[in-house]
Amino acid sequence: MESNIKFIDGGVVAPQGFLAAGIHCGLRKNKDKKDLAMIFSKNGRECAAAAVYTTNKVFGAPITVTRDHLKNGKAKAVVCNSGIANTCNPDGIEKADAMCKLTADVLGIDENDVIVASTGVIGAVLPIEPIKNALPALKDALSDTKQAGEDTAVAIMTTDTRKKEYAIEFELDGKPARIGLIAKGSGMIEPNMATMLCFVTTDVDICSDILQLALYEVIQDTFNMVSVDGDTSTNDMVSIMASGLCGNKKVTEKDGDYTKFKNALYIICEKVSRAIAFDGEGATKLLECRVLNANSRQDARKLARSVIKSSLVKTMMFGADANGGRILCSLGYSGVDFDPKKIDVIFKSSAGEIQLYKNGDSIEFDEVKAKEILSQEIIEIIIDMKTGKEFATAWGCDLSYEYVRINGDYRS
Amino acid sequence: MESNIKFIDGGVVAPQGFLAAGIHCGLRKNKDKKDLAMIFSKNGRECAAAAVYTTNKVFGAPITVTRDHLKNGKAKAVVCNSGIANTCNPDGIEKADAMCKLTADVLGIDENDVIVASTGVIGAVLPIEPIKNALPALKDALSDTKQAGEDTAVAIMTTDTRKKEYAIEFELDGKPARIGLIAKGSGMIEPNMATMLCFVTTDVDICSDILQLALYEVIQDTFNMVSVDGDTSTNDMVSIMASGLCGNKKVTEKDGDYTKFKNALYIICEKVSRAIAFDGEGATKLLECRVLNANSRQDARKLARSVIKSSLVKTMMFGADANGGRILCSLGYSGVDFDPKKIDVIFKSSAGEIQLYKNGDSIEFDEVKAKEILSQEIIEIIIDMKTGKEFATAWGCDLSYEYVRINGDYRS
16 A cells, blocks of 8 residues: 555545435335435536446446436436336336436436436336435435445445445645545345445546546456456446545646556555455455466456356355365366466465465365464465466455355345 | 157166276275276277366366377276366376276276276375275176166265266167266366266267267257356366167268267257256256347357356245346346347246246236245246347256355365
């Protein structure tokens, strides 16, 4: 981490110029579960905005509508409900449009300036009345307090067990700049019911096409390197709004300030990516797979992702059973060409580290020590390809009985 | 199924010209678990032979050795142990060579005529003494009785709960011809510990390159359409030996007899593919995903496989929870281009059928009836793409607590 970057409180309201709120509108039966969230650029100030979306061929109506609204690279508000995904319904677009229109009306802005998102059950019809009725109260609740940030983070959660909000401060052009975010995701990157959503705010002054580029580049090594169950959601979205209030000279090209901003964005996105993996459905452990010395960055990413996605690796970690052959096996079907006779495999955690494979062959190791290492909460799987200089990290979690329980009966 | 094809008893010894045996040699601690299998072409008669192997970049030493031995398209025997995979060890090739040499010596044949396979834990060293000591007894046990066929089927099992052996009889060139096989696989197609192995015998007279072609073609729509956990094994292998004793005019080109033979091979391979999926680790249900009216066969296969591999689909089936959105979602990330607004989804079982999606949108359905349909042991997922004429079927199973238990502590 760069020395001038520090984590701060406040989530999406930490950067200057943003208000947020989260309340219960009634889409969920449990009155204690907030289910409607809003982020608003103070006084309707125009923000540069960008987003990346799910690559799933089947995508939710909110994705279609938001993509359309962000064509001009501008936005003023985010509205998001949890409980129902508004996907695969005949009236999905109509409902997503209505959410934007109602939000715009209550905030006094244009509906094209609204980012809309939904997460929850696919194929269920979204009732618009509870949202419509709750919007005035949601607007009244808008605030830049720490509590408001937390409420917003909570309102977008589905099967998440922990809220995910982070903010960082760093120096840009001699000015203190901030990035904040909230996220949800649990049945992960690729979830279905439990879509991955992340809404980022920043007070950096930056033009929207450069903002889009930074977001796109950062996502390759953060959100796209997380996998809980390999199911790519229909509703995944990461959006970012930049208020420009921090006072820096506007970032308009890939210069030094762009790199500083991108690094800061990387750090906060890496933080939340780890958190999302750790909070994977039913997870008892965070797995971090580091592939070292691969021939290309692309190869390193593919290899790390293949390991983290393997059901056999995941169940082995759940059982703390040091079966290193499963690591070799999962590398082998990654689609990457490599020499198996060069690979070293090491397991590492707070209890120490142990090497299981050297030059592609199993080596003897202390089973008791291995069990202790794999019994910790955070496990690193280190794979040295010994052929190049590129590296990548992927995050995942173990596969537990609880994952099966949660997903065997999600809708009830 | 073609009318002239019928299932018969005997497994690998049903075709004329084959002997088989399975015994306990001591690689497994449990003396009641047979762990060494042999198939032998009577009197050392030369068979045309072919095989297909795992596509995993990391593959077992037996794969290397068998691939080398089958270069000339000829074989006389199969030897296979369960318990240890003989993969990712410094001395793997040496041990696989030794298994062939010892087998050849006891049978009085050349070691190049032996197909060798191993299944079990990766990275454990294979002790050769128990195999060496047991080979004379294994040779003495060789027989063409039904019992011998069964013993052989049992000896190659790992976490399989049911033995898999089938045989069929059909007419070729006016003669009764037979194909028999034994298979194992449980943590499937793509298993790691529980490799998929299948040894096929036939008494059809056919040249080895045409035999290889038939096997390759049939595998695309059978074994390659099975998935239990998406992990491609390091040791997967399907081999076939043809004794030529049924008396048909030798098949040497892609003519009518080739098609008859290929159809029969397809039928027996489809049968065992279904059985392997149904016996997937921890499976309580067989899932059959039929994709209809796709633009190409390749698309249909990819779509069906994507559905069958989805953890969210698998857990949903375990919980008998009719969450059709997960089907749409898994089609969407298959990598196939399609129009989501055309797709129909139907669930079908012995309790009836129910449509969940029409033209890509969810439709109302009877939840009680859906629960009943999904509570049966065999579930069909029927997906109509409505854009072309091609179809494919993939087989899989649900994801249960038991899968997690088996794989959380496989080695102990």
